[in-house]
Structures are given as structure tokens and as C-alpha cells.
Amino acid sequence: MGILRIARTCPPDRTTRAIGDGDMPNLSLAGYTLAGESVAGIGTAIAVRELRLCFDLGHLSPPILAASNVFISHGHTDHCGELLNYLATRALESRNLATLFVPPSLAAPLSSILSEWQKMAESKFDYRIVMACPDAPIPLRASLTVTPFSLFHRPDTQGYVVEESVRKLRPEFRSLTPEDIVQRKGRPDFDELFEIRSRALVAYVPDTLPEGLDALPETAWRSRILLVEASFLDDRKPLDAVRAGRHLVLDDILARLGRFTGEHLVLFHFSRIYSPEEVGPLVASKLPAQWGGRVVCFL
Numbered sequence: 001m002g003i004l005r006i007a008r009t010c011p012p013d014r015t016t017r018a019i020g021d022g023d024m025p026n027l028s029l030a031g032y033t034l035a036g037e038s039v040a041g042i043g044t045a046i047a048v049r050e051l052r053l054c055f056d057l058g059h060l061s062p063p064i065l066a067a068s069n070v071f072i073s074h075g076h077t078d079h080c081g082e083l084l085n086y087l088a089t090r091a092l093e094s095r096n097l098a099t100l101f102v103p104p105s106l107a108a109p110l111s112s113i114l115s116e117w118q119k120m121a122e123s124k125f126d127y128r129i130v131m132a133c134p135d136a137p138i139p140l141r142a143s144l145t146v147t148p149f150s151l152f153h154r155p156d157t158q159g160y161v162v163e164e165s166v167r168k169l170r171p172e173f174r175s176l177t178p179e180d181i182v183q184r185k186g187r188p189d190f191d192e193l194f195e196i197r198s199r200a201l202v203a204y205v206p207d208t209l210p211e212g213l214d215a216l217p218e219t220a221w222r223s224r225i226l227l228v229e230a231s232f233l234d235d236r237k238p239l240d241a242v243r244a245g246r247h248l249v250l251d252d253i254l255a256r257l258g259r260f261t262g263e264h265l266v267l268f269h270f271s272r273i274y275s276p277e278e279v280g281p282l283v284a285s286k287l288p289a290q291w292g293g294r295v296v297c298f299l
Helices: 062-066 083-092 104-121 178-184 210-214 239-244 250-254 276-286
Strands: 005-007 027-029 032-039 043-048 053-055 069-071 098-102 127-131 138-141 144-151 157-169 194-205 225-229 264-268 295-298
Touching: 027 264, 027 295, 032 062, 032 225, 043 062, 062 083, 083 098, 083 104, 098 104, 104 127, 210 250, 250 264, 250 276, 276 295
Parallel strands: 005 295, 053 069, 069 098, 098 127, 194 225, 225 264, 264 295
Antiparallel strands: 027 032, 032 043, 043 053, 138 144, 144 157, 157 194
């Protein structure tokens, strides 16, 4: 049995929690803070504070509201159903422009819904919709890109991998002192001292089938943090019913652990058939001992 970390990101009684409460626990991994909530069929939204972005919008909380870049995986309401509240609350609080990155097939219907909703509410939301095409990197900031990738689910679904570009001295110039480098600044050959390396930071894999895991880009497998949906942990729900809903079981992930070379694998999106108290023991009972310190349950 492995030892794994359990992160509770919401209180047991969610019905009494005010949206303004700011004391929601956070999950800190590899220098990043994950905050939000994920319950299969109810709501998933996970913010990465330091990257100022959020994956999906099926839940609303202060960390989610603070993220101005939102990456939607697909059109199911438990993954985007709080979008209107998100935009309306940001407008009420006079927050800046929100950018919604969505699968191409979602752009037109979402634009229509938001347009009609603003008419109905006689309100104005500050947002833009960007079609996030699979395998096309999206420049987010100077050194940060987010690349969508296709998954096996219904409707059209995609995950995302966040990468950082880092400028490093080429091996042949590593003997140079800082003073040498400063002296060369401004010369035509200065940029030749460096090479640009890409480092995968966070990958987000929501609802999918095992074929979706098999087709993940290698950048996802080597991300410092890899979030993977783990809707079902045992045979409590028949496998044919799980596959009909196009979801994973824990064994699908465990069979592919050897591909993951990053720091932390975060399991999320657990079904409501499991109580929060059950999740940890169930995962630990199947987890190889050597993986205990690297696998985290996001409850």
C-alpha cells in the first residue's frame, strides 16, 4: 500500500459556504497552488494561482473568480455551468477582461448564449472567446504557452498542457562568468550564447477514455503536475456503464503510471458514489508503494 496525500479543497457542508469566503484550503505542489473543487457530475473548476489561469468553470469560488484566463474542456454543465455567474460576478466587481479558451465547436453556441443572456439581464460582461484548436500552442504571456489536445469524450473535449520557455546558456558557453556575459550584451552575437528550452509545468486531463490517455502528448506525461480524472475507483459501477459515459477507472491510470516522469500526479473528478473519506483508502489500496509520495487526491 502506498502513502498518498489527500487535499480537501472544500468544506464538507458546501451548502452553507458563502462565495466571498477566502479561507478555502489550497493544494501546494511543485511551487504551484491549486484551488477549486471537482465532483463528477456536480462541478469542476481548478485554478492555478501562480499561472493566473483556471481549468473549467463548473464551480465558483474566489480563486476561480481571480483567474482571468479560463480553459474550458467541453460543454457539459459540470465543466462550464458556472460561466455566467463567473462573468456576472466579475462585472459586478469591476474586474478586467476575461478570456475564455474553448474547443472550436463550442465557440459559436457559447457566443450566442452569452449574447442573449446579456440582453436578458440588461448587463454587460467583459470577455472574449478564443477558439483553442488542438495541437496549436496559445501564447499566454512572453514565456508561457498553453497547448490544447484532443480527448475521447462526448461532446468534443480537450485537455491542456502549460509550458514555459526558459533561456539557458549553451553548454559551450557555461564557463563564462556573469561579467563576461554582461560585456557581450548588445553585441550582434549575444543571442547565440543561449538556447530556448521548453519545460512542461501543468497538464489537465478531464473526462476521457483509456484511449485518451494513450494519445496524450509526451509533454503531458512529463509535466511537473499532471491532473487526471479518476471518476471511478473500483467496480461499484459496472465497467460497461463507465465506458458508456466515456470515463476512466483508477486501474486505467495505474496501468500507465510508468509513462509519467513528472513530479506529481493529481487525481480529481471522483464520482459522488464515493464519500471523501473513502477516496484515500481506495486509491492507496491499489497504489504501488513507490508512487505513494507522488500521487495526490484532489477532493
